[in-house]
Amino acid sequence: MKFKNIVITISLLIASCLYSFGQRKTFTVTSKIADLKDSTYNMTIWNGFSDVVFKKGSTKNGQIYYQDTTSVPLIIRLTLPTESLYKRVDRGYIPVKSQSIWFVAMPGGKILLKGKLSDFAEVYPSGDKENDVISKLNKGYHPLLNKSANIELKLAKDTVEEALKKRLEAEQEQIDSEAEKYLKDFLKKNISSIAGLYYLEDMLIREIVTIDTVEALLPTVAKAYQSSPFYTILKNRVAGSKYDVGKSIFQINTRNTYDGQVFDSNSWKGKFYLIDFWGSWCGPCMADVPDLKKLRDSYPDQLRVLGIASDKNDSWRKAIEQHNLNWAHILNDKGSNNYVLRLNVTGFPTKILVDPNGTIVYRSTGGGETSFEKISEIIKNWK
Structure with missing residues (x-):
């Protein structure tokens, strides 16, 4: 004793x-x-x-x-x-x-x-x-x-x-x-x-x-x-790694948005939505913008886009305005608003496609046309 x-x-x-x-x-x-x-x-x-x-x-x-x-x-x-x-x-x-x-x-x-x-x-x-x-x-x-x-x-x-x-x-x-x-x-x-x-x-x-x-x-x-924030980061990444293809995603609900209004992913039930992890500092992220717009416009009734940025507030807002990124946006933050950790994002850009049932059907890290081609195929062949 x-x-x-x-x-x-x-x-x-x-x-x-x-x-x-x-x-x-x-x-x-x-x-x-x-x-x-x-x-x-x-x-x-x-x-x-x-x-x-x-x-x-x-x-x-x-x-x-x-x-x-x-x-x-x-x-x-x-x-x-x-x-x-x-x-x-x-x-x-x-x-x-x-x-x-x-x-x-x-x-x-x-x-x-x-x-x-x-x-x-x-x-x-x-x-x-x-x-x-x-x-x-x-x-x-x-x-x-x-x-x-x-x-x-x-x-x-x-x-x-x-x-x-x-x-x-x-x-x-x-x-x-x-x-x-x-x-x-x-x-x-x-x-x-x-x-x-x-x-x-x-x-x-x-x-x-x-x-x-x-x-x-x-x-x-x-x-x-185990009370260290550096430990908590790792623990959250392990939990986030479970959100891979075939797994249901959690509800995203936050007011940490571009316009300050509440975003709730449940409002998109019955539709595909693409989560795009990006930053104004990320060259490949910005290079993807034209293809991302083209994909979104190809499926106006089926697909929604959610940008989640790891960025400084001013740079984030300026990039949204300058490049006319006219879709829903969240600025990554701490705690429950740290979606980079909650989804174990290890590189930018990362794209996660969620189907109408709330299941992750595609996930990739890195930019380029191939990602958009695969996403388009999934949406096109959805039954």
Whole structure:
């Protein structure tokens, strides 16, 4: 009995450290990065509850000093403008996680970023258990990502001979396989951590792991972490994955619409409706608009369209008006209005076709004419 009480007390203490019972506390980020020049930097911040937050900061005397407040753990990606970190290709660059510094900000935490900048950010955090985990992960993972990105950079050049190209592709495939195995093995042992939960969802979205793997790992997560929003995201994605072809969809009822009026999917009973997950920032989504309009106009009595956007409110409204997207629209949000999670959408655009009986009859991710051809065939052959 005494042992049981000790275990309960320890669990409560861990939960207290993780979430501070909702109290906002200041966290501080400092650095010891060799030869860092004064400049601005960008931070991308995930809290697991809402959309990503972007912030800027400035280095002073060659180091980073940043303070903010939080009531929950945050995953933060800090990106410096140091040119050597960018894999430049023509006018763009190859995005890679190893280009940035990653850390966890806990309420009241003190994070030290230490290391150097080479052709990737060899800078890792310390200060608490959560940062020890993400540091250990990225010390093994990021060098592999960087090697793969360097090969991608070579392959992007038109001057690569065919024989060399094949050798580089084989080498890259080997490195990618090693990186994937490292990440999977690491997360199996460290799933009970903020970084573990965040990276597991990231792997799911990038199709490195399957929903079955996530479903198998979730019961192994320590109880103290099961109240984390990063855990809840994964749990919701597992639930959302059940809404596949052949399954009945839930009622969509919300006032989070373009005109502020209540939308209720039950009002469309007896008709097909196509859910189009999109964003104004998504090139393939916007490229699909003419074909989507053509499909909708081909079946004026049988088909309705519902756009669900993952976007900023202003950008969403501007795109609807500018491109005359004259169908029902919902802006994805938190909780019951987070349809991206509730339907386990892992890429944009995603299209889900619901038949007149409320059953999902088609689902696809990615743009292009093929999706519209298949949807048209289903509607045309409906009996």
